[in-house]
Amino acid sequence: MKIPDELINCRAETAIVLGSGLGCFAENLPQTFSVDYGAIDGLPVSGVPGHAGRFVVASLAGQPLLIAQGRVHLYEGWSAQDVVKNISLMHAIGIRKILLTNAAGTLNSSYLPGSWMMLSDHINLLGASPLSGGPNFVDMSHIYSIRLRGIFLQIAKQAGIPLHEGVYAAMHGPQFETPAEIRMLKAIGSDAVGMSTVPEAIQAHALGMEVAGFSCLTNWAAGLSPTPLSHEDVHAVGQDAAGQMIELLLKALPKI
Ligand code: HPA
Numbered sequence: 001m002k003i004p005d006e007l008i009n010c011r012a013e014t015a016i017v018l019g020s021g022l023g024c025f026a027e028n029l030p031q032t033f034s035v036d037y038g039a040i041d042g043l044p045v046s047g048v049p050g051h052a053g054r055f056v057v058a059s060l061a062g063q064p065l066l067i068a069q070g071r072v073h074l075y076e077g078w079s080a081q082d083v084v085k086n087i088s089l090m091h092a093i094g095i096r097k098i099l100l101t102n103a104a105g106t107l108n109s110s111y112l113p114g115s116w117m118m119l120s121d122h123i124n125l126l127g128a129s130p131l132s133g134g135p136n137f138v139d140m141s142h143i144y145s146i147r148l149r150g151i152f153l154q155i156a157k158q159a160g161i162p163l164h165e166g167v168y169a170a171m172h173g174p175q176f177e178t179p180a181e182i183r184m185l186k187a188i189g190s191d192a193v194g195m196s197t198v199p200e201a202i203q204a205h206a207l208g209m210e211v212a213g214f215s216c217l218t219n220w221a222a223g224l225s226p227t228p229l230s231h232e233d234v235h236a237v238g239q240d241a242a243g244q245m246i247e248l249l250l251k252a253l254p255k256i
Contacts, residue, residue: 166191179223
């Protein structure tokens with residue numbers, strides 16, 4: 001994989017991966033460089049609306065920040081190994097702290113659509129792992145960094161930004177879940193459901209990176225509201241909620 005020199009030399013230690021509808025985050029920051037995933041040999045490109053597919057080097061609170069605008073998913077037909085190529089690239093250029101964002105349905109009656117949930121843990125129901133073929137038996141007891149979670153919780157509290165914590169269940173998709181699947185997910189301890197993030201978190205943790213995960217809760221999960229689910233609604237709620245995440249990151253990044 002030939003990585004552009006501007007990325008290799010970007011000096012960022014922290015990266016954020018933006019999920020559905022959150023791409024606008026990058027547009028609000030001064031940018032120094034951007035490159036489309038398609039221009040980097042070997043990096044998969046998403047065809048899903050709302051996933052721009054580029055790396056942006058931006059400046060936030062005086063520090064370089066690498067933004068991965070969009071990701072690829074298992075449900076598009078990519079393998080778990082393909083889905084984490086962005087993570088290996090970011091690790092290779094010196095990223096050591098990674099913030100993964102996604103859009104998700106909420107299963108927790110106290111976590112309203114339009115709010116954010118930080119991942120305390122996940123349940124991998126994708127039927128795949130990026131680590132297949134090795135390394136084996138990597139410990140996942142603390143996949144989401146306790147240190148980063150503590151910083152984000154403290155800053156959210158000080159800033160008056162609501163930030164829930166909970167368990168994210170990863171489903172393969174591309175279809176939304178059935179109400180019966182949502183009842184099962186609730187019974188096994190999930191607070192939110194989505195179709196991404198978990199392979200990236202596993203890969204980043206296995207590479208020794210500090211990981212934090214954030215779900216923008218865009219809708220009630222299937223069967224919990226009379227409204228049918230649509231990708232367009234998910235996208236619109238994500239865009240509205242991006243402002244809160246920008247505020248949180250502006251305050252948190254200098255401290256992480
Ligand atoms: N289910 C799965 N993925 C999602 C959802 C959902 O309800 N909302 C946003 N991404």
